Amino acid sequence: MNEAPPKTIGILVFDDAEELDFTGPLEVFATARQTGLPIEIFTLGWPRREVHCAKGLHLVADHTLADGPQPEALLVPGGMGTRPLAKNDAFLALLRQKLDGADWQLSVCTGSALLGRTGLLDGRRATSNRIASPFFRDSAPRATYVDDERYVRDGNIVTSAGVSAGIDMALWLVGQWFGVELARTVQTRIEYFPEPPYADAAD
Amino acid sequence: MNEAPPKTIGILVFDDAEELDFTGPLEVFATARQTGLPIEIFTLGWPRREVHCAKGLHLVADHTLADGPQPEALLVPGGMGTRPLAKNDAFLALLRQKLDGADWQLSVCTGSALLGRTGLLDGRRATSNRIASPFFRDSAPRATYVDDERYVRDGNIVTSAGVSAGIDMALWLVGQWFGVELARTVQTRIEYFPEPPYADAAD
Numbered sequence: 001m002n003e004a005p006p007k008t009i010g011i012l013v014f015d016d017a018e019e020l021d022f023t024g025p026l027e028v029f030a031t032a033r034q035t036g037l038p039i040e041i042f043t044l045g046w047p048r049r050e051v052h053c054a055k056g057l058h059l060v061a062d063h064t065l066a067d068g069p070q071p072e073a074l075l076v077p078g079g080m081g082t083r084p085l086a087k088n089d090a091f092l093a094l095l096r097q098k099l100d101g102a103d104w105q106l107s108v109c110t111g112s113a114l115l116g117r118t119g120l121l122d123g124r125r126a127t128s129n130r131i132a133s134p135f136f137r138d139s140a141p142r143a144t145y146v147d148d149e150r151y152v153r154d155g156n157i158v159t160s161a162g163v164s165a166g167i168d169m170a171l172w173l174v175g176q177w178f179g180v181e182l183a184r185t186v187q188t189r190i191e192y193f194p195e196p197p198y199a200d201a202a203d
Numbered sequence: 204m205n206e207a208p209p210k211t212i213g214i215l216v217f218d219d220a221e222e223l224d225f226t227g228p229l230e231v232f233a234t235a236r237q238t239g240l241p242i243e244i245f246t247l248g249w250p251r252r253e254v255h256c257a258k259g260l261h262l263v264a265d266h267t268l269a270d271g272p273q274p275e276a277l278l279v280p281g282g283m284g285t286r287p288l289a290k291n292d293a294f295l296a297l298l299r300q301k302l303d304g305a306d307w308q309l310s311v312c313t314g315s316a317l318l319g320r321t322g323l324l325d326g327r328r329a330t331s332n333r334i335a336s337p338f339f340r341d342s343a344p345r346a347t348y349v350d351d352e353r354y355v356r357d358g359n360i361v362t363s364a365g366v367s368a369g370i371d372m373a374l375w376l377v378g379q380w381f382g383v384e385l386a387r388t389v390q391t392r393i394e395y396f397p398e399p400p401y402a403d404a405a406d
Contacts, residue, residue: 020230020393023260027223027366030258041259050263055233056244057226060253060261109394129394150398162394163230164370172400180401187399190223191312191332191365194397195353196390197375198383 001156002103005177007039010071010102012095012111013061014046016054016081020163021108025075028170031186037178044068044098046091054079065094074102078109078129078162086117086139096120105157106173108166112159116140124154129162167192204359205306208380210242213274213305215298215314216264217249219257219284223366224311228278231373234389240381247271247301249294257282268297277305281312281332281365289320289342299323308360309376311369315362319343327357332365370395 009029011022026041033039045051045061052058063069076095085091096118099105107115109129113136115121121143128136130147137145146152151160151169160169171192175183187193212232214225229244236242248254248264255261266272279298288294299321302308310318312332316339318324324346331339333350340348349355354363354372363372374395378386390396 018230019226023222023226026258026260027221030222043260055229056265057229057246058263058265060263062259062261131392150396162392164393164395164397167367168398168400175401183401187401189334189365190367192367192397192399193353194367194395194399195371196395196397197371198378198386198390 003156004103006072006104008069008071009039009041009073009075010068011041011043011075012046012065012077013043013051013053013059014081014085015051016079017051017077018054018079018109018163019057021077021079021111021166022075024164024167025106025108025170027190028167028174028186031189032174032178032182035182035185037182042068042071054081065098070098070101072102073104073106074098075106075108076111076114077166078107078111078113078132082110082114083135086113092118103156106169107159108169109160109162110135112136113139115157115159116143120157124157125152126154126157126159127152127161128159131162206359207306209275209307211272211274212242212244212276212278213271214244214246214278215249215268215280216246216254216256216262217284217288218254219282220254220280221257221282221312221366222260224280224282224314224369225278227367227370228309228311228373230393231370231377231389234392235377235381235385238385238388240385245271245274257284268301273301273304275305276307276309277301278309278311279314279317280369281310281314281316281335285313285317286338289316295321306359309372310362311372312363312365313338315339316342318360318362319346323360327360328355329357329360329362330355330364331362334365
């Protein structure tokens, strides 16, 4: 297991991927890059470069998953698009190959269900969106589901809870990979000092 | 001033717009919509539908700003792309027309500098990204700059601080427009119970 920080980060996108699942981490990683870090970040579309995301964004990915470069860290977002993908054997075989080629395997929300379907989470601790935990458990029956953490690291596999939790995970990873001071710089630049309104929302 | 909740929300995008500035609010508003709210959300590209955002996302907007529908709420994100736009008279004239046609004028980060450049913030209280406050003050010399709030409402103009603050603003607006219970439902669905790591980052 290569624990060195990745020099390339690939972000998977697909139809009905959840926008904030991947734009949160993208914002964090790319803000770190802008401080002068020698890392490359790119998007990988499945099955084509053009995808229509869950909340309406229409994206053109930098590459396709099949033909794009192998990233050293691969991030898999969630969203309703994970449901059909969880049953798509051709996709899952390619995803497993790309995950095996990466040093770091990352997911946000129900992206971890896709990791689970490839078998990658067998015997591992992992998390997912709380609301979607039945989907996760069904997709990763040999994983230990963690339901009380924003993100869970097991080896070089890091899975996060739902949607906005990907921001916390990405900031934490920047700190682990490149140092806590850089993570704090990123936090300041994106003004991530959250104050959710109506603070007594049910957790 | 029409204080009714908007039935349409338009999100401006342009080259070097900051991804999280608009994808955060999009996620919040669209998650509210998915509960059954009769609202429409669309993106408006300037000057064309295809734009390349600040952190590398390549988007195809639903419409152009010039030819798209007039939204009842118009959200203007920030990002380095605001610098050339702040000097683009043709853009600023069109933006002012679209802002005047909307019931609600919203901005995230340095989007408020663009609102300022149209004259819309004259005599108003508003905020922006803290780091970019000189740009905001220069662009909105007759506004009162608020530097200690995540978002500021003055009439139907609501401006937020940098990048991730747009999520807080959008959740607050969902509560104001459609009720606090719906805002809490959205907060739960996107699991916005943030736990920034390395918590003693400089504020």
